[in-house]
């Protein structure tokens with residue numbers, strides 16, 4: 276275990292954010308990494324608990340060996356710590372940036388939890404900087420070919436493990452760059468895209484083939500021994516309003532994709548918020564990413580509408596530790612909006628009633644209305660609460676309702692009532708040589724869950740391929 280009194284001697288210290296004024300001027304990383312000395316001291320706070328909740332089902336879905344690598348990090352044995360981390364975590368540079376750190380919410384130290392996410396990021400970046408991360412090419416090949424459809428975190432994690440197990444893997448991706456929502460969805464300031472590209476280059480050196488700009492076609496997959504569908508849960512929930520086809524009305528992922536393409540090309544975004552009043556429908560994490568992006572693009576104002584009431588500031592008795600705390604969080608984008616506009620951009624219990632358009636079918640404003648719950652638990656508008664808001668860009672970040680119809684039709688598959696390709700027996704096997712993983716199987720979730728599910732699917736495919744000679 277780290278220092279016997281580490282958690283008493285040292286306060287929790289996360290990697291600090293760059294201040295708002297600086298970070299709003301670019302799309303660079305939100306954080307400044309702390310030094311190695313600080314990380315060693317932070318690792319000393321881990322108490323190697325008898326029941327390490329951080330590692331349990333309440334905590335890390337990858338079941339990372341957190342107390343073990345924290346202890347090694349505290350002792351300055353960074354390379355051993357990294358090797359221990361890599362036993363379960365395929366891409367710590369992704370989770371080290373974007374994971375909501377379920378392990379920290381489940382940590383026995385509760386609100387002063389060990390900084391596991393920053394510690395893992397330190398370990399992997401130290402590994403890259405010191406040349407410890409080298410391509411790991413399998414010593415022998417099994418002769419089996421696996422196609423992975425979709426290059427998001429689930430597809431990448433599955434491809435990585437299948438390749439290590441000796442299978443020949445081709446990742447087929449319809450976008451022009453690999454990474455799924457890691458590339459086009461999560462903004463650059465939250466996950467710099469050079470990190471995604473660095474990992475893809477490494478995977479190519481390890482023998483994985485990437486076919487980009489390619490829509491999966493079942494007829495072209497006949498030569499493969501197994502096909503893993505990792506197409507995500509990308510069908511967005513829409514609004515029940517007229518003029519959804521107006522110019523300036525966009526789904527969040529389309530807007531964020533255009534923003535990242537602009538950052539990577541150095542050109543202006545084809546859907547920029549510059550000089551516009553922006554309204555984001557949806558108060559969640561995707562909406563927050565839209566807020567941060569719109570502010571960086573130079574919007575006139577940004578407002579976030581949320582149907583639900585504001586969550587409580589503290590845990591309620593029905594939501595005890597070590598469960599994920601369902602409490603009010605103010606994320607980076609909202610903090611930036613408060614800095615720029617002087618108030619929280621979120622308006623709760625409110626929705627869009629009408630989209631106003633001009634003579635060129637461009638969105639020009641919104642009528643919003645407040646909502647209240649009926650005794651039956653339904654939402655109803657509050658009479659007289661209508662309000663007009665100016666709007667030049669309306670972004671819909673109201674969640675996702677499952678995987679895309681196109682993929683289902685092409686493969687002659689049917690999703691369940693929640694739009695998922697979840698096999699009834701809880702496995703990853705759909706039919707014949709088809710498997711599913713990630714958000715496509717489980718519904719929209721988290722990067723770390725997609726990674727864990729991709730690895731589980733890879734193990735299942737491997738054991739089937741080894742049985743069938």
Ligand SMILES: Cc1cc2nc3c(=O)[nH]c(=O)nc-3n(C[C@H](O)[C@H](O)[C@H](O)COP(=O)(O)OP(=O)(O)OC[C@H]3O[C@@H](n4cnc5c(N)ncnc54)[C@H](O)[C@@H]3O)c2cc1C
Nearest residue numbers: 425427428429449455456491506507713714720721722725
């Ligand atoms: C805006 C946004 C921000 C998010 N931020 C976070 C965060 O900070 N932290 C976090 O943990 N989670 C976050 N999430 C959730 C997380 O990104 C997803 O849960 C995760 O990416 C799911 O991974 P996946 O591999 O299942 O699917 P995806 O990442 O959706 O990847 C699916 C891939 O399949 C490809 N594809 C689909 N159909 C085909 C086809 N027919 N042929 C070829 N390719 C195809 C797509 O182009 C895509 O590249 C965020 C989600 C969104 C939308």
Ligand code: SF4
Nearest residue numbers: 321322324329382383
């Ligand atoms: S619960 Fe917290 S203190 Fe205990 S082993 Fe896990 S990270 Fe360390």
